[in-house]
Amino acid sequence: MTTLSLDSVFRRLRDTDAWRSVVRHGTASTNRNRSLVVFENLFLHVHPVKVREKTLRFTHTYWLGGIALACALILVATGVLLMFYYHPSVPQAYRDMKELEFVVDNGLFLRNMHRWAAHLMVFATFLHMMRVFFHRAYRPPRQFNWVVGVVLLCVTLLLSYTGYLLPWDQLAFWGVSVGTNMAKEAPLVGEKARFLLLGGNIVSENALLRFYVLHCVVLPVALLLMLSVHIWRVRKDGGVQGPPEAPRGKEEVR
Amino acid sequence: MSTLPPIELVEGVDPVATPRRIALVRPDRRPAVRTTDEKYVMTFPNLILREVILFQLVVIGLALAAILFDAPLEGIANPLETPNPAKAPWYFLGLQELLHYFPPVVAGVLMPALVVIALVVIPYARINQTAGPLWEGAGPQRPLTLAAAGGAVVALFAAFRCWPIAVPTAGVLLAMFAARGGAGAGRVRRALTKVTLPEWIMVWFAIVATILTVIGTFFRGPGWSFVWPWTRAVAF
């Protein structure tokens, strides 16, 4: 008599032709199959099939890049859902915030999640940069990936900043006014750049539309592109680099 | 074997700056591609599972935060009613705090531009390739140079009455000198002796950036006057 455990159901499912047409490797726990998991999958094959055991240690990366990446994914997911409810126009943008709070099921939760993930991403990215620096992981051959990282930091800040305007409340309006007034001070190009960014001389409906397009299309695309390069390069540069190893003094040699 | 091109050695390259390895392969031996005694493990499940768990922890943590704390929403934007103080989001409040001490071109354009340029340049600045600690092999003039350069920075910021930068800079400078001859001293000072110059600079930057951001976020009220954090609410 066959027992109908969850495990056996999954096992049978994974042996069907349909399943095997998607995931080609078998179900046996062999190292061959474990390799196939990684290199037959578009998304997983940014990984090598084997990794140095040391790199799995917490103190190697503190998982900070991973936290920033997780935030980015969560932000895309919650952001797309928010887009279903949001109109980038005055005063509807603000009303949509109220709708999210009082009308939409779990609307406030959605908005909260998007906001806290954004703050965490900025924070984690900064800490990630610090950990890379103090592990000297910016050194050859990783110089270029560090520069990609700096671009990612700037894009992250810009994403956060353009998103800040979208609720169109006092906080948003004046936060962005203060910031763009600073940009105005840049010699020669300042005024022009500000005009281009805001679509006018003050933060207005045009600015809201421009920030919306930047926030929902231009910057996320830039982020995902640069992120792909960044994570691909981590592998191409030889995997993550932990705390500097080569001990300097003799007494430190293990 | 005889068809191999002759070995060419590049001369005049600084070996410290660009280390190159030369392998001499004896014809009777097959070259080993790479041998290492480092332990390797399968990416699946070792790394992939950890990544999945990390992702789940982040989702759970953020979901808890989203249940407990609501995102702020004030009244509808009104260009005619300027809040006092009008603040940028927290990650720009360090810059806004600088605005209090320096002309807008300096605080809003020059300083952030310098920070970004400095960050990009880090991996290409070929200083201290051997990662030697600050005082390692230091001649007699290094303390003088450091004191002069550090003192100039402190004096510059003090001249603008920018104490949130001048004071921590002086503090870091003191720590640098405490690290000198700290070899026989207590744990903290011994640890300080290992810090390299680039690390000192980054520590300094991180401390200053944190202090400015905290002051701008929690200690600034109407007219950018100094207030205690418990006297007013902070919105993120």
Ligand code: HEM
């Ligand atoms: C959107 C923000 C970012 C994300 C999602 C991200 C993601 C990652 C991930 C997942 C790794 C793998 C190792 C680890 O977790 O530490 C990594 C490595 C790396 N990141 Fe980032 N990163 C970001 C921003 C930055 C920034 C701002 C810098 C530096 C300016 C940077 C420089 C590097 C370098 C040099 C490595 C290779 C480190 C090594 O080999 O140990 N990244 N990044």
